[in-house]
Amino acid sequence: MVAELTNHSFWFYWLVFFGVILTRYVLIAGGAYVLFYSLLKRFFAQKGLRRKQPSWQLIRKDIELSVLSAVIFALCAAVVIAAYGFDITLLYTDPHKYGWWYLGMSFVAVLFLQDAYFYFIHRICHRPFLFKWLHHGHHRSGEPTPWTSFAFDPPEALLQGLFFVGIVFVLPLHFVSLVAALITMTIWAVWNHLGFELFLPRSLATGLVGG
Numbered sequence: 001m002v003a004e005l006t007n008h009s010f011w012f013y014w015l016v017f018f019g020v021i022l023t024r025y026v027l028i029a030g031g032a033y034v035l036f037y038s039l040l041k042r043f044f045a046q047k048g049l050r051r052k053q054p055s056w057q058l059i060r061k062d063i064e065l066s067v068l069s070a071v072i073f074a075l076c077a078a079v080v081i082a083a084y085g086f087d088i089t090l091l092y093t094d095p096h097k098y099g100w101w102y103l104g105m106s107f108v109a110v111l112f113l114q115d116a117y118f119y120f121i122h123r124i125c126h127r128p129f130l131f132k133w134l135h136h137g138h139h140r141s142g143e144p145t146p147w148t149s150f151a152f153d154p155p156e157a158l159l160q161g162l163f164f165v166g167i168v169f170v171l172p173l174h175f176v177s178l179v180a181a182l183i184t185m186t187i188w189a190v191w192n193h194l195g196f197e198l199f200l201p202r203s204l205a206t207g208l209v210g211g
Contacts, residue, residue: 013081018074024186025066025150032146032190054143054195065137066150069157076161080168089168093175103177110167110181117163125156134159149189 083089095103125135137153152160164182167173 010078010082013078014074017077017081018070021070021073021077022067024183025070028186029066029146029149029190032194036194037145054145058140058143059145059147061137061140062145062147062151065152066147068154069150069152069160072154072157073161076158076165079165083168090170090172091168091175091178092172095174095176098172098174102172103174106171106173107177107180109171110173110177111184113167113171114163114181114185118160121156121159143195144193145195146190146193149186149193 080089080091084091092098098106122135124130134153134156138148138151138156140151164178168178
């Protein structure tokens with residue numbers, strides 16, 4: 001299937017990945033929103049960390065930014081597949097090439113490296129002279145919801161996407177490991193923007209967030 005995908009144009013790749021990324025965002029973020037803000041709203045009412053309910057206007061802006069992020073992430077994914085078509089990446093399809101044990105190890109390695117990369121990028125984005133241009137959109141609502149998880153300003157979305165463009169040139173990765181890492185990071189991002197603390201007492205959680 002991957003080999004067949006490389007027979008198409010760059011913009012075909014972009015369109016396919018844009019659809020996949022946007023669908024992943026809607027299913028995971030939208031599913032979490034429906035679950036926590038509608039179906040189980042009463043059950044989690046005492047675990048909320050927000051001071052007020054986010055308005056639909058701010059949620060709509062988060063979704064608009066997320067669509068722009070999906071455009072940029074899809075461009076990065078298209079670059080990766082195009083590079084794979086030219087056989088210049090370390091992506092591979094045969095799980096026996098490095099062994100099954102390596103699938104799990106490379107999955108963990110990607111998560112670790114991406115988390116470290118994100119940490120430094122996030123620190124940079126919070127520098128006063130860069131915040132307005134790189135990260136303001138993500139904090140615009142002040143009351144995050146699952147929809148906020150992908151709401152990046154375009155320059156920050158590009159910085160996030162470039163990690164995956166670069167990693168396929170330095171670390172051998174099976175497509176399964178790469179896709180699993182992307183799904184895991186999407187779920188983790190949504191979890192971090194739920195607006196609820198599911199494990200700590202509300203008073204303690206609010207104190208930690210306030211700090």
